[in-house]
Amino acid sequence: MSETNDDPQVELVVDGRPLPLAPFVRQIIAATVFGLVGALKGGENAREIRLALRRGDPASR
Known part of the structure; x- marks a missing residue:
């Protein structure tokens, strides 16, 4: 996939599975993350920005 301002390269992986976007x-x-x-x-x-998000342990709340 070629990268342009109109077609940014974004990969979303949820629980190890890539989601189509x-x-x-x-x-x-x-735009949100770069902003x-x-x-x-x-x-x-x-x-290039790499961002990983993880929820805290629900039992510890």
């Missing part, structure tokens, strides 16, 4: 969803995720990171000191010119 429509182009609109890829664009929304990319948030771009507002951070040192993140202004980010070209």
Whole structure:
């Protein structure tokens, strides 16, 4: 897949399984994450971002 501003490369993996994403969803995720990171000191010119999210242990709540 070629990377352009209109077609960002976004991969969403949930519990080890990749989820298919429509182009609109890829664009929304990319714009949101790049916007948030771009507002951070040192993140202004980010070209690649890796983000992993994990829920805390529900038993510990």
